Amino acid sequence: xxxxxxxxxxxxxxxxxxxxxxxxxxxxxxxxxxxxxxxxxxxxxxxxxxxxxxxxxxxxxxxxxxxxxxxxxxxxxxxxxxxxxxxxxxxxxxxxxxxxxxxxxxxxxxxxxxxxxxxxxxxxxxxxxxxxxxxxxxxxxxxxxxxxxxxxxxxxxxxxxxxxxxxxxxxxxxxxxxxxxxxxxxxxxxxxxxxxxxxxxxxxxxxxxxxxxxxxxxxxxxxxxxxxxxxxxxxxxxxxxxxxxxxxxxxxxxxxxxxxxxxxxxxxxxxxxxxxxxxxxxxxxxxxxxxxxxxxxxxxxxxx
Amino acid sequence: xxxxxxxxxxxxxxxxxxxxxxxxxxxxxxxxxxxxxxxxxxxxxxxxxxxxxxxxxxxxxxxxxxxxxxxxxxxxxxxxxxxxxxxxxxxxxxxxxxxxxxxxxxxxxxxxxxxxxxxxxxxxxxxxxxxxxxxxxxxxxxxxxxxxxxxxxxxxxxxxxxxxxxxxxxxxxxxxxxxxxxxxxxxxxxxxxxxxxxxxxxxxxxxxxxxxxxxxxxxxxxxxxxxxxxxxxxxxxxxxxxxxxxxxxxxxxxxxxxxxxxxxxxxxxxxxxxxxxxxxxxxxxxxxxxxxxxxxxxxxxxxxxxxxxxxxxxxxxxxxxxxxxxxxxxxxxxxxxxxxxxxxxxxxxxxxxxxxxxxxxxxxxxxxxxxxxxxxxxxxxxxxxxxxxxxxxxxxxxxxxxxxxxxxxxxxxxxxxxxxxxxxxxxxxxxxxxxxxxxxxxxxxxxxxxxxxxxxxxxxxxxxxxxxxxxxxxxxxxxxxxxxxxxxxxxxxxxxxxxxxxxxxxxxxxxxxxxxxxxxxxxxxxxxxxxxxxxxxxxxxxxxxxxxxxxxxxxxxxxxxxxxxxxxxxxxxxxxxxxxxxxxxxxxxxxxxxxxxxxxxxxxxxx
Numbered sequence: 001x002x003x004x005x006x007x008x009x010x011x012x013x014x015x016x017x018x019x020x021x022x023x024x025x026x027x028x029x030x031x032x033x034x035x036x037x038x039x040x041x042x043x044x045x046x047x048x049x050x051x052x053x054x055x056x057x058x059x060x061x062x063x064x065x066x067x068x069x070x071x072x073x074x075x076x077x078x079x080x081x082x083x084x085x086x087x088x089x090x091x092x093x094x095x096x097x098x099x100x101x102x103x104x105x106x107x108x109x110x111x112x113x114x115x116x117x118x119x120x121x122x123x124x125x126x127x128x129x130x131x132x133x134x135x136x137x138x139x140x141x142x143x144x145x146x147x148x149x150x151x152x153x154x155x156x157x158x159x160x161x162x163x164x165x166x167x168x169x170x171x172x173x174x175x176x177x178x179x180x181x182x183x184x185x186x187x188x189x190x191x192x193x194x195x196x197x198x199x200x201x202x203x204x205x206x207x208x209x210x211x212x213x214x215x216x217x218x219x220x221x222x223x224x225x226x227x228x229x230x231x232x233x234x235x236x237x238x239x240x241x242x243x244x245x246x247x248x249x250x251x252x253x254x255x256x257x258x259x260x261x262x263x264x265x266x267x268x269x270x271x272x273x274x275x276x277x278x279x280x281x282x283x284x285x286x287x288x289x290x291x292x293x294x295x296x297x298x299x300x301x302x303x304x
Numbered sequence: 305x306x307x308x309x310x311x312x313x314x315x316x317x318x319x320x321x322x323x324x325x326x327x328x329x330x331x332x333x334x335x336x337x338x339x340x341x342x343x344x345x346x347x348x349x350x351x352x353x354x355x356x357x358x359x360x361x362x363x364x365x366x367x368x369x370x371x372x373x374x375x376x377x378x379x380x381x382x383x384x385x386x387x388x389x390x391x392x393x394x395x396x397x398x399x400x401x402x403x404x405x406x407x408x409x410x411x412x413x414x415x416x417x418x419x420x421x422x423x424x425x426x427x428x429x430x431x432x433x434x435x436x437x438x439x440x441x442x443x444x445x446x447x448x449x450x451x452x453x454x455x456x457x458x459x460x461x462x463x464x465x466x467x468x469x470x471x472x473x474x475x476x477x478x479x480x481x482x483x484x485x486x487x488x489x490x491x492x493x494x495x496x497x498x499x500x501x502x503x504x505x506x507x508x509x510x511x512x513x514x515x516x517x518x519x520x521x522x523x524x525x526x527x528x529x530x531x532x533x534x535x536x537x538x539x540x541x542x543x544x545x546x547x548x549x550x551x552x553x554x555x556x557x558x559x560x561x562x563x564x565x566x567x568x569x570x571x572x573x574x575x576x577x578x579x580x581x582x583x584x585x586x587x588x589x590x591x592x593x594x595x596x597x598x599x600x601x602x603x604x605x606x607x608x609x610x611x612x613x614x615x616x617x618x619x620x621x622x623x624x625x626x627x628x629x630x631x632x633x634x635x636x637x638x639x640x641x642x643x644x645x646x647x648x649x650x651x652x653x654x655x656x657x658x659x660x661x662x663x664x665x666x667x668x669x670x671x672x673x674x675x676x677x678x679x680x681x682x683x684x685x686x687x688x689x690x691x692x693x694x695x696x697x698x699x700x701x702x703x704x705x706x707x708x709x710x711x712x713x714x715x716x717x718x719x720x721x722x723x724x725x726x727x728x729x730x731x732x733x734x735x736x737x738x739x740x741x742x743x744x745x746x747x748x749x750x751x752x753x754x755x756x757x758x759x760x761x762x763x764x765x766x767x768x769x770x771x772x773x774x775x776x777x778x779x780x781x782x783x784x785x786x787x788x789x790x791x792x793x794x795x796x797x798x799x800x801x802x803x804x805x806x807x808x809x810x811x812x813x814x815x816x817x818x819x820x821x822x823x824x825x826x827x828x829x830x831x832x833x834x835x836x837x838x839x840x841x842x843x844x845x846x847x848x849x850x851x852x853x854x855x856x857x858x859x860x861x862x863x864x865x866x867x868x869x870x871x872x873x874x875x876x877x878x879x880x881x882x883x884x885x886x887x888x889x890x891x892x893x894x895x896x897x898x899x900x901x902x903x904x905x906x907x908x909x910x911x
Contacts, residue, residue, distance in 0.1 A: 047742070049741070093731075093732035093735050096735070096737070111739065111741060112737070112739045113738070113739045113741065113742040114736070114737055114738045114739055114742055115735065115736070115737040116735065116736045116737070117732065117734065117735040117736070118733075118734050119425075119732065119733035119734055121733060122425065122733050122734045129866045130866060132866070133862050133863070133865065133866035136862055136865075137858065137859050137862040137863075140858050140862065141855055141858055141859070144854065144855060144858060145855070148851055181867070181871050182801055182804075182871070182874075184871075185801055185863060185867065185871045185874050185875075188859050188860070188862065188863045189808060189859070189860075189863075189874075189878065191859045192855065192856035192857075192858075192859035192860060192878075193812065193856070195852070195855040195856065195859070196812070196815065196852040196853075196855070196856055199848065199851045199852040199855060200819065200848055200852055203847070203848045203851060203852075204848075227826065228822075230822055231815075231818050231819055231822040234768070234818045234822075235812070235814070235815040235818050237764070238761045238764060238765075238811050238812075238814050238815075238818075239808070239811035239812055239815075240811075241757065241760040241761055241764060241811060242753075242757030242758075242760070242761060242807045242808065242810050242811035243807075243808070243811065245753045245756040245757035245760060245807065246753045246757065246804060246807050246808075249749060249752050249753040249756055250749050250750065250753040250803075250804065250807075251745065251746060251749035251750075251800075253417070253746065253800055254800055254801065254804050257801065257804055258804070261808070
């Protein structure tokens with residue numbers, strides 16, 4: 001497939017679209033915040049399964065009668081599985097056992113699937129660690145790309161990553177999806193994935209800038225994007241294929257994970273086409289920026 | 305070569321795990337021997353239960369069965385005969401053939417989210433360990449100064465400091481000399497942080513940073529050991545008890561079905577203190593009043609001085625005395641024995657109390673500066689008397705408590721004494737329990753999504769790239785084999801997010817091939833002949849592939865560093881997957897394509 005799509009002609013629309021999404025994301029994060037999962041909020045979660053469809057109202061009554069007031073009871077996966085979440089009041093690690101006991105007393109067929117308890121201090125530690133990890137990852141990638149390419153590329157790449165991460169966070173906030181550790185892992189995987197795309201495009205831009213003289217930067221960038229487009233689309237497609245398999249067949253414990261990655265792959269594909277190129281043009285990249293060929297590049301041209 | 309290693313080490317995963325029974329002596333100090341082995345064999349033969357094999361492994365006896373029914377029947381028979389002599393636990397044993405085990409092969413370890421089981425994170429309360437140390441240090445010095453005739457005006461513990469004030473300058477100088485002598489440790493790091501005040505004959509003493517670190521390491525190490533013993537009592541196969549960070553301990557018990565019982569034994573966040581009962585003449589400052597654990601008994605006054613704490617208790621068991629009454633036998637370590645001897649010498653006829661110390665949590669709702677309700681958590685310590693018995697003789701490392709009531713009560717007391725052997729109290733800060741059915745379900749779902757993901761990618765590649773896709777698919781398949789092989793070899797643990805990592809790798813691994821193939825296409829369009837196009841395609845795409853993968857590797861290493869348990873599993877599979885996919889996609893595919901097209905004169909190449 002040979003694409004000749006004038007991507008750069010539409011770059012103003014893309015910029016506006018990105019800005020709109022970013023504003024929405026930041027707005028939602030600011031006003032609504034993230035719906036933090038157990039890993040970060042602390043508290044107790046218990047999942048049980050019944051032989052037949054569970055009566056949620058009865059379970060709620062049971063909880064209230066046993067002195068709980070701040071809790072959620074929902075179906076999880078199927079209507080015979082129930083997930084109960086209790087907000088952390090006192091960091092009491094026994095709550096899960098207590099709840100399971102009275103559920104079992106009420107209906108002996110109740111089967112325990114899991115109990116999770118996260119103490120308040122662990123929750124806040126994980127929050128800090130997660131945020132820090134994200135920044136460290138971005139920082140190290142910035143350095144690597146600056147070292148291998150050039151700082152304008154590095155800025156472009158990191159902007160693209162921040163763009164992707166913010167929009168995913170924004171969507172999680174907007175739709176109140178649970179944000180837990182697996183989603184954080186997915187975010188870091190998105191960083192890796194989106195970067196993969198970005199590097200491939202940047203690599204081609206660099207190569208074309210060096211190889212051909214006398215073209216406008218915006219023409220060269222456009223050509224590079226078109227040259228790599230079929231690869232970008234195919235890789236996104238295969239990755240989406242496996243992610244969809246994971247989303248539909250992988251079970252409920254990693255739904256959030258695959259959800260975040262699916263969004264990430266879509267946004268990451270878009271951002272590697274538009275955000276980096278836009279940044280490069282915005283920073284007015286010139287051929288002189290890439291004039292000194294690096295050893296790898298030189299070696300390359302000598303190859304038969 | 306690399307591939308064949310991968311294949312060999314991934315082989316053990318194909319052999320199914322067999323139902324087994326693990327048998328160990330109840331006394332954790334005793335390891336399984338030939339006698340027990342013969343006993344087990346006999347019992348199984350008597351009941352005509354066919355075991356596939358019965359043998360010694362580490363400190364246990366492992367009996368493997370061909371069916372789960374045999375396993376359960378075997379357990380029932382063994383329990384009936386061995387009673388409390390041995391701990392019998394159901395278990396799954398890998399059936400890896402001997403030759404594979406000899407070269408270090410074994411199946412993948414499954415994380416708790418796949419095998420079912422319990423994960424605990426416990427925090428050791430260092431502050432109270434420190435308080436205990438300071439308290440006993442204060443007593444040591446009081447005694448020493450009394451023996452050396454150094455007059456103290458007052459001495460007390462104030463938060464993390466000890467304050468001594470002396471009656472005269474002479475006493476002050478003598479004392480300061482003692483402090484300074486004690487302050488020199490073999491390692492050269494100061495033990496104390498001394499702040500003498502010459503004008504007022506006052507010395508302030510606190511532990512130095514390095515001493516606090518040492519106390520912390522000791523307390524965590526001691527608790528780690530106690531927890532290991534308690535976990536052994538549970539009879540779990542392959543438990544993990546590990547230190548995490550400066551003052552936390554991770555306990556993982558895979559396959560445990562009865563989680564409440566496990567938690568009860570692990571979670572005994574208790575400590576013990578042996579103290580003499582205070583005489584009625586003892587000053588109020590030197591004694592404390594405690595309630596009995598048995599409410600009917602009321603309360604009693606004990607001396608503030610702790611003779612021995614729980615960390616010195618090495619063993620406690622229940623038994624009977626000469627006249628057939630229940631008693632509890634206690635063994636202390638050398639240091640504890642000496643302290644006990646000193647304390648009881650001259651105190652025969654007085655009563656010795658055992659305090660059970662438990663840490664509990666309490667939280668109150670308070671309002672912060674903005675008027676929001678915040679929960680403030682605080683822990684408090686509850687101390688109760690579990691035994692108060694008259695000292696009959698000078699006690700040493702081994703002694704007994706008689707008159708403890710029924711045999712049942714005696715064994716409970718022994719259990720409490722054993723359980724109390726912790727250097728510092730601990731509390732649960734994280735707990736994850738996964739029921740066995742969920743674990744099984746997770747494996748099934750995980751494997752299913754791997755297969756569906758793999759098949760759809762394979763189908764797409766065949767459809768889109770034809771023969772080249774076929775080569776990429778072989779490489780992809782090799783990649784999955786390599787990932788499992790390397791993970792088995794490294795002893796890495798497979799978790800649910802880890803499976804997700806493998807699935808993600810499958811999707812992304814073809815990227816390298818896609819890059820190469822796109823390049824070959826472009827070269828063909830540029831009018832190069834097929835062989836050159838293949839050459840160029842591989843070499844030009846190489847740099848891009850490396851750059852793209854190194855950055856993903858950075859992200860996954862960061863993930864490994866910040867993640868816990870399951871997330872670490874994801875980071876591991878992702879990193880291994882990146883490395884193996886680079887290998888298979890570049891070298892593997894190249895080899896296959898060379899086989900297909902090498903040295904041939906191709907006129908037309910379809911990519």
